[in-house]
Every structure is written in C-alpha cells, then in structure tokens.
Amino acid sequence: MFSDLADRKAQARRVVRQLKKDYPIAECALNYETPFQLLIATILSAQCTDVRVNIVTKDLFAQYPDAHAMARAPVKTLEKLVQTTGFFRNKAKNIHAASQALDEKFDGEVPQDLAVLVDLPGVGRKTANVVLGTAFGIPSGIVVDTHVGRLTKRMGLTDKADAVKIEKELLEIVPKKEWIQFSHRLIHHGRAICAARKPKCHDCHFAKFCPQVGVA
DNA sequence: ATCCCGAGGG
DNA sequence: CCCTCTGGAT
Structure with a gap:
C-alpha cells in the first residue's frame, strides 16, 4: 500500500504531526534517577x-x-x-x-x-x-519495541516484522530530530488507543489516514 | 526458531 | 484457556 518511499515519507509526516498534537510531552514511563x-x-x-x-x-x-x-x-x-x-x-x-x-x-x-x-x-x-x-539525548536510532513495531506496521510505515529491519526503514522516513520522541509518543498511543488486541479506532485521531481502520 | 518466565486481561 | 506486556541470547 505504502510501498513507495515517497508515500511512506508523506505518511510519516502525517503520523509525526498527529503524535505531536496528541502527545506534546511524551516521556519515558520508567522511574529512574541516573x-x-x-x-x-x-x-x-x-x-x-x-x-x-x-x-x-x-x-x-x-x-x-x-x-x-x-x-x-x-x-x-x-x-x-x-x-x-x-x-x-x-x-x-x-x-x-x-x-x-x-x-x-x-x-x-x-x-x-x-x-x-x-x-x-x-x-x-x-x-x-x-x-x-x-x-x-543522543539520537542513535529509533526504539522499536512491541508497540512501535505494531503501530508502524498498522499505520503503513513499514511492512517488515523484524525489529532491526523496521528500525532501518523508520530511520529513512522519520526526521532525526524526531527520533527520540517518536518512539515515546507511539508507545503512549499504543497503550492508550492503538492496543494490540482491541484498538479503539473510534477514539483514534490517526484513523482518518490509517490504512488499518476497517480492516479485519 | 526457540527459550527464558511472571502478572494481568479477556 | 490464550494473548500481551517498552527483549535478548542461543
């Protein structure tokens, strides 16, 4: 569907824009001092x-x-x-x-x-x-966990299954200055709305450009 | 591809 | 019961 690089870049821009709108401050949810x-x-x-x-x-x-x-x-x-x-x-x-x-x-x-x-x-x-x-604060790559893997696939940013391959594709279409926040925001969205088993597509602000909506 | 291995949800 | 939750090593 979004096999073309230009298409995936355009989709990445929509996703990043909506992520910033919905999750302006997305931090790591783990507690730590150092x-x-x-x-x-x-x-x-x-x-x-x-x-x-x-x-x-x-x-x-x-x-x-x-x-x-x-x-x-x-x-x-x-x-x-x-x-x-x-x-x-x-x-x-x-x-x-x-x-x-x-x-x-x-x-x-x-x-x-x-x-x-x-x-x-x-x-x-x-x-x-x-x-x-x-x-x-060093953007060495993009964190690809279970949430990021699931959401980027649903949103049409990648069709790969392997985490390393997914990261490679994301690095090509997400601006470097967004790398760190990108994952944190996707993870928040994955927990709150785009859950693995029962995604709340009716409450999802990404639904208007998500190729997964309406698909079994 | 499979193992490690626990809690919570549906 | 089965699946999912911020994976890594063999």
Missing part, C-alpha cells in the same frame, strides 16, 4: 509492563542505587527483587553482570556508545537506544 538506573529498568522491562518495573525498581534502587553496589549484590537477592517482572533468573544474572562490567571497565559510568552498550549482558539495540536517547 543513566545506570534507566539502563537497569530498561533491561527489566522486557516482556513486562513499565508499571510493574517501577514497583520492582523502587526497592531495587533503594538497596543498590549504582553499578558499584549492584555488582556486589548476591544474585539470589537480585532474583527475589526482580522476580515479578518475569524471566527473573536471566534478568538478575544480566543486571548483575552488566553492573560488574560497568564498575570494572567504566568506573561505574554508563558509556555513551551504542556498540559498547550492546556488548553489555542483556542489552540489545532496543535497550541501548532507550538509554542513549532518553538519558543522554
């Missing part, structure tokens, strides 16, 4: 709601506020603290190992480099892009 804490919260957010992550990180960060402290926490204790976010053994292992790496190699600071971030345990492109964009 880049390190945002990194940990984002690792924990895999397959889990941000609301639940915030419940867990309240106690987690009270006990282990930085990389130096978390690197010295017993993994079993971390497992208990992050248990309700799902995948808790992997997540506990990853936040512990990532904290150790940061503490030993980077003096506890979070490096502002996508390749270095992706090298940390439990950190992929999605998490790295969140940290660089939200904590440091």
Whole structure:
C-alpha cells in the first residue's frame, strides 16, 4: 500500500504531526534517577509492563542505587527483587553482570556508545537506544519495541516484522530530530488507543489516514 | 526458531 | 484457556 518511499515519507509526516498534537510531552514511563538506573529498568522491562518495573525498581534502587553496589549484590537477592517482572533468573544474572562490567571497565559510568552498550549482558539495540536517547539525548536510532513495531506496521510505515529491519526503514522516513520522541509518543498511543488486541479506532485521531481502520 | 518466565486481561 | 506486556541470547 505504502510501498513507495515517497508515500511512506508523506505518511510519516502525517503520523509525526498527529503524535505531536496528541502527545506534546511524551516521556519515558520508567522511574529512574541516573543513566545506570534507566539502563537497569530498561533491561527489566522486557516482556513486562513499565508499571510493574517501577514497583520492582523502587526497592531495587533503594538497596543498590549504582553499578558499584549492584555488582556486589548476591544474585539470589537480585532474583527475589526482580522476580515479578518475569524471566527473573536471566534478568538478575544480566543486571548483575552488566553492573560488574560497568564498575570494572567504566568506573561505574554508563558509556555513551551504542556498540559498547550492546556488548553489555542483556542489552540489545532496543535497550541501548532507550538509554542513549532518553538519558543522554543522543539520537542513535529509533526504539522499536512491541508497540512501535505494531503501530508502524498498522499505520503503513513499514511492512517488515523484524525489529532491526523496521528500525532501518523508520530511520529513512522519520526526521532525526524526531527520533527520540517518536518512539515515546507511539508507545503512549499504543497503550492508550492503538492496543494490540482491541484498538479503539473510534477514539483514534490517526484513523482518518490509517490504512488499518476497517480492516479485519 | 526457540527459550527464558511472571502478572494481568479477556 | 490464550494473548500481551517498552527483549535478548542461543
């Protein structure tokens, strides 16, 4: 439908304009005080709601506020603290190992480099892009999570399924200065209106140019 | 492609 | 029951 690049760019402009109108201030919904804490919260957010992550990180960060402290926490204790976010053994292992790496190699600071971030345990492109964009204001790419993937496909901005391919296509049609806010706004819209299972198309301001409306 | 793995909604 | 929720590693 929007296979042509020019068409997808035009559609991207409509989407960005409406996003700005509907969600003028779209921030990360995860609670954090430092880049390190945002990194940990984002690792924990895999397959889990941000609301639940915030419940867990309240106690987690009270006990282990930085990389130096978390690197010295017993993994079993971390497992208990992050248990309700799902995948808790992997997540506990990853936040512990990532904290150790940061503490030993980077003096506890979070490096502002996508390749270095992706090298940390439990950190992929999605998490790295969140940290660089939200904590440091560096537009290193576009965060493609389950919401961004679903909405950009519905709105005709991409027809890809793979997150990396979706990001590549989005980078071509969304202005760089919009990259950081673009994802946050789509995520808000995905939660409030364009839900995965029962989208509220009647309340959706994007319906007038959304190719998905009326489609089974 | 499959596994990790928990809570909440429908 | 099945699906979804700000994924990553094998």
